[in-house]
Amino acid sequence: MFRKLYIIIVPLILSVASIAQELHFTVRDKDNNEPIPFAYVHLYKNSLLSKTEQTDENGKVSLDINSYPSTVKVTIAGYDPYVVQYDSASAGPVDTTFYIQKKFSALNEVVVTGVAAPTKLQDALSAYQVIPRAMIQAQGAVSLNEVLSKQLNISMSGDGDILGTSMRMQGMGGDKVKILVDGMPVNGRENGNIDLSQISMYNVERIEVVQGPMSIVYGTDAMGGVINIITRQQHKPFGLHIGGLASTTDNYNWDGSLTFAIKQRSQVTIGAARNFFQGWKNIDSAKGYHNDTINTNRCFLFKPDEQLIGNFNYTYTAPSHFRLSLASDLMKETITDRGSLRSWDPFGAYAIDNYFYTDRILNRLSMQGDLGKTGHWTSQNSFAYYHRVHKTINKDMVTMQENLTTNPGDQDTTSSYDYSFRGGYTNHIDRFKYTVGYDVNMQFFNSLKLRGRTNTIQDYAAYADLSYVVLPDMLTVNTGLRSSYNTKYHPPLIPAFNLLLTPLKKMQIRASYAQGYRAPSLKELYLDFEDTNHDITGNDSLKEEHSNQWQLSASYQAIEKQSNYLQFILTGYYNDVNNEISLVHIPDPFNPIAYTYKNASHVANAIANAQADGQYENFHGMVGYSFTRVFQAGNGFDPFNVSEITTTLQYSLPKAGINFNVFYKLTGAQPFLFLDDDGKQQFNGRQAAFSIMDATIQKKLYHKRVLLTAGVKNIFNVQSAQVTGITQFSAHGGTGVGNFLPRRYFASISIDINHY
Template sequence: MSCRSASWYVLILTWFVLPAFAQAQGIVTVLDSATLQPVNDAVVIFQPLQKSGDSKQKVFYTNQYGEVSGNLQEKAMIYIQLLGYETFQDTIAPSATNTIYLSRSAVNLSEVVVTGQYDINTSDKSVYNVTVIDEATIQSMAAQHLGDVLENQLNCRVEQDNILGSSVRINGISGQHVKILIDGVNLVGRENGNIDLNQINMNNVERIEIIEGPMSVSYGTDAIGGVINIVTRKSSNYPLQADLNLYYESAGTYNGDVAVLWRKNNNTFSISGGRYFFDGFSVSDTTRFMEWKPKQQYFASFNYGYSFKSLKLNFKSDFMDQEIQNKGNPVLTPYQAYAFDDYYLTRRWNNALSADLRFKNNGKLQITTGNSYYRHIRNTYRIDMVTLDQVLLAAEESQDTAVFTSWIVRGTYSQNLPNRKVNYQAGYDINLESGNSGKLADGLQHINDYALFGSIEYQVVSHLYLRPGIRFSYNSKYGAPVTPSLNLKYDFLTRYSLRASYAHGFRAPSLKELDLYFVDVNHNVLGNPNLEAETSNNYLVSFSAANQVGAFNFSADVSLFYNDINNIISLALVEPVTQLYTYVNIDRYKTTGGTFSAVFKTSRMTFTTGFSLTGIYNTLSDSLDIDAFSMTPEFQNNFLFTFPKAGFEGAVYFKNTGTTPGYGLETDGTVYQTFIAAFTIMDLSITKYFLKKQVAFSIGVKNLFDVTNIQSSSLSGAVHTGGSDSIPYSVGRMVFGGIRLKLYKD
């Protein structure tokens, strides 16, 4: 039986067999103290007080009626935990019927995190530095794609390509070293090494979790720079809810999407879909050619969840279809008029089936099987400008089709109890990837990765935690490295936290880098099957403080980081006579820097300010007298305010990116300085609510200072930059408007 078939068999067996072991008696009912409504999915722990008899600890989830059954034979301690509520602790008698009321806590639910955690956690308790961007913040930005969100974050620099889309650098590390997950399942289909952020829509996102620094122990390759996990909405607080969103931008964007969420008994169901359309834009709109290409996306998502006692099952499917048009300028002759148009067709289809099982010792088993499909087609047509007939060009270099698929089978077992000195997680991770393209050797290539990983969180003394971790991998194409990590967290004086970490990361060679075969009259580029993995060492220290005085909340964070990446894979000329290029492990890359941020918050206002400094290593400093690092500053000021009685909310997002200096070397050995100019982005929005927030109208301005291109004294010579002296950033200042409808049934 193949690994793929076995994984589905295990999950299907789990679905039907495990519920038979659950018990059906209910002796405790848990209600919300304010609303008196049942509290479901709360963790209830029974710990017998006597050592004799059945003294084992028992753990359950409350059902949709807020009930649990402990089947107790003797008096026991009862602990009830749920994020957003104060932990309840008391004694309970056997066979007694109890109603327990939970009080809501001051925990901000927007800080709930799951990425890299043993169990659902809050960011202040995590050993990692986790940034959480919640749904309300995403809506206040009027963000349509992931790139819209990240461009407002410190240490995140979004880079645009008019055809390949947008990518992100985190702490100076490129997007090919950043792992992007949707509900914990990684995306495939990287163009030029990057996932296009414009293909990740925000229409059904609950929150975004960002961890800076290597997460290779938990997530394997491509996680040197960090992990971005998009957590989607799977259910509603209401039995039935329907959402409708309409959005317009003055540059020619027309977006619409709809979602329906349903919940009954142990079942949750959601379905959503939409169409995003961009009409294309050029500053001088006089020809067919557009600087910013017309684009159309259709997308849909389906989610079904089932819970029974301590078992949760979930199936999710996402689909996206995109078309980008690159229309050429007309060619006019005395006898004909024609043009060449490129069409880029991209399709993504991701599916995942997961099972979560909680054991009586509070151990948690999570199994996920996922499939990702990515197809990218480029077609070139000759257009007769008189008859408008299209003819597909027959030349091989004018067409390209690439299909990448991956299967993942991932399982973890975690033990996580607040009152234990030692908690742990162990897991396995299987990734099977295949690529089919005319530019790959033999057309079809496979790469398989098998890994075991684990970590232990040890409470050395009160409030001091150590978490060492390690990952062992086997890869079918290259020698995979052993990956260790060590995290430390110390909480003191109830409001301060110190974190420090060392992590070893790696990036595996891609199928393109290993098996590329691109040979024609204009190209002679081959992959290199002898490539090694890129490896990195990361060091991070951070300090956090938080305080609350009445209704006023304050928090501040300071962090310092250092990254050292070895064996960077680069394209190099290896045979000048035949102009043969191939990929080699040749480069070294370092980044360093620090960040300060502070948040001031009341019930009606949130003000965030921050500053970061990121340095990128100058390799010429090894042999020349120049600065070792080129430093780039960033400044951030965000202001969100609300007037509940009037039904108004507003937001101001401001971010300044300073000049990025660098150095180059002339052919005669002379050093010259390069730069990318500073620029400032500012967005404004205001929202008016009606009918108890069931209807919302939003208007605003994006890119208030009209930044279109960023001046640069030199460019990398990338294919689509055209060798100009500027880097494309945006279409410029845009006015936007949107309507959100939220209909629900109590």
């Protein structure tokens, strides 16, 4: 009898064992190949949830599957769900890697800007806003200005202008905001601003925005905050990308890249793109002769623009965790500003045209590694080249002959060579964590508008940062100090103090005080420019702008259940800027167009933000409200308030591979400010409130290798901000009025062929 039982039971046990299988999974980010910790891995049997496990800190998890068919589903906030079905024990390998696609920033986000090592958002001492690649794609954004235009406390101006698009953040101009690519500064400021429309998004993995002073680490120009563009770092044996975009305002763009691994440790990526804009809104003035008229349709409000872009990246990762990255980004732009006919008669016809040629190169070499048991070192180095040529020509419209004009200021060539070297060492002793570092910046400048044509400014700085965990998992305090030597002025010592309090597991309270500064630029010090409307000379006695800034914020994760979450964030800022540099009029009865630069202004404001961010199943939403109070700081205008509202709504149909996206921003009514002849801001009319809204739909095809995006931008067709009550004009212009492209439709395609 026992023998019969043995014959029956043993084969049964063996058959069950042969069916049971332990599968080992690794979950990684599809864009950067980084492991994703604490992702939820669900096992379904007959459509019913059987068990749920979480990945460890290395993104790994194991599941026992003892019946088939079974379904494995991976979910985590901010990422597309990933689903795989196993029909039998032999359907898949024992060790499997899942590559999941990020959709939007969420609680698990990690930041690298201004910190010694990658840090989770919840543990960061400063308040960050992270914009991932998927969000950039959902907006159909081509350049940096399009991405930032929907962010809270950030406004754009100058669209269509020959100087491109500039920004204001927290009420401060773009000359006080540091623009970085992979942590290294972008050079080539015109009128104090970086042209954000020249920074392409096709090779960007994410954008990190820090509102508030970051002068301890990044020095000058960072008192208003830092915007760090993180480029894509590929980690795959082979990858090919092709993309394109077209719009009803005559935008025609394409981009492509190729990446491949060399012996597992090295990765090479090369890419190229072309952005072309044909121009919009004819503003030609008709010419008349003998009761006849002609309109050439050659002058546009938004100027025709062509950008040619290239990039190269090489990375090497050693078994010892040493990492080296060599990257180069190139951009070549041509802006064409054709003028209306100046003359049209039997004696001839001619027009004055302006051409602006810009070349940008940003080369970067970064290295990092471990030193000792707990130490970590970094070295970041860059060379940035900026070259801009302005040509003014007189074009004969009969013979098509072109000749350079000879008026003062009509021709100009500007070149800037910038070298940056930044490094640091981080370690910890018990509850103390410290960072010491250096930051060297050297600029060599050449321009026909510069006194003596060439000049240089060099800055050598050392900084230290110390954190102490007063109460583990509850209270951390931090202080930092920066000391600098500059070849043109005497920079101050820059201190900073930060506090992170976690009274509850799901609540973080941050408080900080920091000083910031902005050094006068070489143009402000040594400009010598004259044309028919201006006679501007620099002022080599300028002092640096200096700020005192306070920040208080609280974040609370009301819901955090698997991929569903709801978070509330309250933030308050107070900014006080002294010695602001402005262009002022020089009283001279013999030269009414004489101007110079002067430390003329004092600006102070307070800002309160309220934000909610959450996801439920397939729905994601972000809502923000900002209230800004601008104080009367001795500048001749009454205090006033400005409000903003931003909204992002996203809904996905995973099975169909379809996403719906809506982006909205309301900019409230506010006084229109201009700079008077003393460089002070004066009230001059009122700018009406306006709203901008975009909507897009996305469809994924061919196993998510193809992404189609279509949408409409500027749904309300707002083409300019209306200003009423203007009583006078100034040579310096206003601060808030801008033009906008009209309602337009676009479609884009992104094809990714990858081998993992």
